[in-house]
Amino acid sequence: MTNINTTSLSTLADWLAHLETAHPTVIELGLQRVGSVRDRLGIQFECPVIIVGGTNGKGSTCAMLESILMQGGYKVGLYTSPHLIHFNERARINGVSVADAEFVSAFEQVEEAKQDTSLSYFEFTMLACVKIFADAKLDVVILEVGLGGRLDAVNIFDADVAIITSVDIDHVEYLGDTREAIGFEKAGIFRAGRTAICSDPAAPLSLIEHANKIGADLWLFNRDFNYSGDKQQWNFAGRQHRRHSLAYPSLRGANQLLNASAALAALEALRTRLPLGAQEVRSGLVMVDLPGRFQVLPGVPAVVLDVAHNPHAAATLHQNLDNMGFHAYTYAVFGAMQDKDIAGVISQLKNQIDHWCLTDLPLPRGATAEHIQSLLTEQNVVNDKDHSIQCFENPASAYTYAVSKAGENDRIVVFGSFLTVAGVIQQRNEQQ
Structure with a gap:
């Protein structure tokens, strides 16, 4: 942990170097500290918020949501982590990474608002990203969970739709060493009375029970939504809505239709607030791009x-x-x-x-x-x-x-x- 006069930090590189050593631990789960700084920053969203968690498939699902919604003409903010090449990838508005100068301004605002609160690199940078989003008058915000869900920093926001893509063993020192323990942690992003989607074909019982206990509107793969198809095209079936003759996502790989189905289920749940036509969905799937995923x-x-x-x-x-x-x-x-x-x-x-x-x-x-x-x-x-x-x-x-x-x-x-x-x-x- 370092003490530094942050007024000397003038570039994005300066800030990131400082933040890497500004907190005593790399990972510190919990919502109280980051929630208090959010309140002092006055961050809140009037638009729909989609939060995406899961062991694998989060990034692909977020990218498909972003691409489809952009094709629908909506102004979309997407927060993801970690970045692949440049830090700026973590915050995109309409597919364009936020510029260095905007990050520097947001970091300065977070630094002032945090007062004596110590934030991890992840917490500090996440708050800066969502502060930029809150000021941008977006139509929809998509937030990717960093680790777990229940105690992850993005969970300071209430998801209108929460998605769990998959549940498997990872980060055992923080989340537990069984799918049931991890499923409970990931289900922490669900909210009472709001849509909760799980596209894992074998959803853990702990996830289902938590959703039912809090009164979330749980959508399960193969119960509430599914897909079918052949080598040329595929079809999505939701609770009330079907989409036929869809192009395969441009993202390659065995699980991409599961991820696409979760995205389309989320968009069905939000259809009265974010209506989308058939061609917009098709184009969004074809045009989605995400480096490093097969x-x-x-x-x-x-x-x-x-x-x-x-x-x-x-x-x-x-x-x-x-x-x-x-x-x-x-x-x-x-x-x-x-x-x-x-x-x-x-x-x-x-x-x-x-x-x-x-x-x-x-x-x-x-x-x-x-x-x-x-x-x-x-x-x-x-x-x-x-x-x-x-x-x-x-x-x-x-x-x-x-x-x-x-x-x-x-x-x-x-x-x-x-x-x-x-x-x-x-x-x-x-x-x-």
């Missing part, structure tokens, strides 16, 4: 970018890789945070990867490449003429090595932490 880059060898960093996401990545067709060898560029279930991720993908290019990450929380190598060895991943394990200091050097070795019939899968994918994207951008 993103297949053009060219050879095939390069896949995916921020899969827990076993549930790794299982989906496994399925998506299976659907890609034949590749002679698969090279993996993989780096992860040490608090993740790295062994669980490896177990999902070890039979699909021939050559592992392991990388350190530029944060104290990052697992070392050597540690990941030891976990691979424990799972009997070997070095032989068709398999290898190499360690690198950073994602860029790991990726450069993979490119030098991969043939045009091979593929390179860059996955794990956001920092792993971001490091490769930045390296590719510098080479272009």
Whole structure:
């Protein structure tokens, strides 16, 4: 924790560097501190608020909501975290990242309003983002949960529609080590008398019971909404509304129709406040863009970018890789945070990867490449003429090595932490 005269902070980079050390812990769950600063800032929304939580699929669902609503002509604010390349990605208005100067102004306002309250990096920056939204006279606000739900900072706002995309094991030190415990934490974003959507096909009983206990209007996948389709198009069926002959979302992957269905269920619940036509929905799905979610880059060898960093996401990545067709060898560029279930991720993908290019990450929380190598060895991943394990200091050097070795019939899968994918994207951008 540092004491600094914040009047000396004039750029976004200055502020972010300060905020990284301004609070004694990286993560501190709870709503009292951040709620008190929200009140002093006078932040409130007259427009609909959609809050999206879940173990995986949050970012995709938020991106689809944003894209469809923008096609409908609405002024949309989207808050997401973490960012991939630039901090500004965390707050977008009508698809455009907020400018540095706006962030600096918002940070100054949060700093003044917090008085003696200590806020974490996540809490401080989230408040700045929503302060910008509150001043922008938006038609709809979409907020992505950072961690869990019940005690996450975005839960200081009451969702008109709350979405839980999936429930699986992650962040066990904060949320518990069972789906039931985690489901209860995530259901904390539900509100009495308001729409609560869960698109996990096996919703935990704890989530259902909490929704019923508080009197939320719970929509469950396969009970209140579902989808069907063939290779060309798909259909959505909600409680009262159906949408036929929809284009597949431009986001690739096995779970994207689940995510799209959750988004369309939310929009059905809000249809009297945010009406949308069929063409606006179709166009929004086709035009949605979200880097790093089973993103297949053009060219050879095939390069896949995916921020899969827990076993549930790794299982989906496994399925998506299976659907890609034949590749002679698969090279993996993989780096992860040490608090993740790295062994669980490896177990999902070890039979699909021939050559592992392991990388350190530029944060104290990052697992070392050597540690990941030891976990691979424990799972009997070997070095032989068709398999290898190499360690690198950073994602860029790991990726450069993979490119030098991969043939045009091979593929390179860059996955794990956001920092792993971001490091490769930045390296590719510098080479272009």
